[in-house]
Amino acid sequence: MINVKGLYHDYSGKGKYAVSDISFHIKKGEILGFLGPSGAGKSTVQNIMIGLLKLQKGEVSYDGRSVSRLDNSFYNNIGVSFEHPNLYTRLTGYENLKYFAGLFKVPTRDPMELLDQVGLIDSANKKAGAYSKGMKQRLVFARALINNPNILFLDEPTSGLDPTTANKIKAMIKKRQEDGCTILLTTHNMFAADELCDRVAFINDGKIVACDSPRNLKLQYGEKSVLVELQEGKEISKKIFFLDNEKDRKSFNEVVNSKNIQTIHSQEATLEQIFIRLTGRELA
Structure with missing residues (x-):
């Protein structure tokens, strides 16, 4: 139309x-x-x-x-x-x-x-x-x-x-x-x-x-993602890693080895997270 x-x-x-x-x-x-x-x-x-x-x-x-x-x-x-x-x-x-x-x-x-x-x-x-x-x-x-x-x-x-x-x-x-x-x-x-x-x-x-x-x-971009909460000094920060991405997977392994993880959750990516992955910027 x-x-x-x-x-x-x-x-x-x-x-x-x-x-x-x-x-x-x-x-x-x-x-x-x-x-x-x-x-x-x-x-x-x-x-x-x-x-x-x-x-x-x-x-x-x-x-x-x-x-x-x-x-x-x-x-x-x-x-x-x-x-x-x-x-x-x-x-x-x-x-x-x-x-x-x-x-x-x-x-x-x-x-x-x-x-x-x-x-x-x-x-x-x-x-x-x-x-x-x-x-x-x-x-x-x-x-x-x-x-x-x-x-x-x-x-x-x-x-x-x-x-x-x-x-x-x-x-x-x-x-x-x-x-x-x-x-x-x-x-x-x-x-x-x-x-x-x-x-x-x-x-x-x-x-x-x-x-x-x-x-x-x-389905195309949101599989195998994890949300990690990290202790960084006195602050708690959140990071998302897409495990089918080699760079993200390497970064995730580095975070795991740092022993600063507070929580970790596997999840379906939101549209915002996919947008960030494709563009490198947030929607706001």
């Missing part, structure tokens, strides 16, 4: 690419996760895909139709939830949704119903400027659903939310998928990616370094 091929973007115009040779596809009804740290290029790719950034080099197409040739009707079929809430702060939560609903030329959802679903019904008539960060995040998410989109672009939709509210948002995302919605989820939250995504693309320094289902990534 969505195809991205050889995507490049240079903000400076001096050949310094924020994203470089990005290629992937998303099938209809699939949730693809872009997993990477801040500044990795996730939002740049999303903004090109929705037309906020001009396509410089490469291809982005929807059912074979280039993003550069899409007209305004395209926006009737997509919903976007940005990481940094962009709201009309002098309008109430209800008024924000009502206003944005009026921009679409397709049937829209009841704003009060959406506010209820995201836990904002009691603040419907409160100005958005007085909302907390988490409340604003939920309002932006609700806004993304106002037009019953066929495609959703979600940028850190659970950022800053408490676990209960985050679970509610994740349940709504899964419900949209069950209804046939195609979803691109950009995040650095490995737990959300693992729980929600059919496939995950690891992006680092503007390039995709791996793309597969969370299970397949764990």
Whole structure:
């Protein structure tokens, strides 16, 4: 359904690419996760895909139709939830949704119903400027659903939310998928990616370094790992070793021989640990 091929973007115009040779596809009804740290290029790719950034080099197409040739009707079929809430702060939560609903030329959802679903019904008539960060995040998410989109672009939709509210948002995302919605989820939250995504693309320094289902990534990169707690002076530190990696195996043997081990556990690697293994950096 969505195809991205050889995507490049240079903000400076001096050949310094924020994203470089990005290629992937998303099938209809699939949730693809872009997993990477801040500044990795996730939002740049999303903004090109929705037309906020001009396509410089490469291809982005929807059912074979280039993003550069899409007209305004395209926006009737997509919903976007940005990481940094962009709201009309002098309008109430209800008024924000009502206003944005009026921009679409397709049937829209009841704003009060959406506010209820995201836990904002009691603040419907409160100005958005007085909302907390988490409340604003939920309002932006609700806004993304106002037009019953066929495609959703979600940028850190659970950022800053408490676990209960985050679970509610994740349940709504899964419900949209069950209804046939195609979803691109950009995040650095490995737990959300693992729980929600059919496939995950690891992006680092503007390039995709791996793309597969969370299970397949764990099978391919996550076998034979151990978590070791070490006594280093007065501090306890933790280190992860992948025993199928010669360098890690040598380091692990050196640690064992040092007799500083407090605990040791074999484990299935998390997506974050696999990301660290492939890139040498953390997701935060």
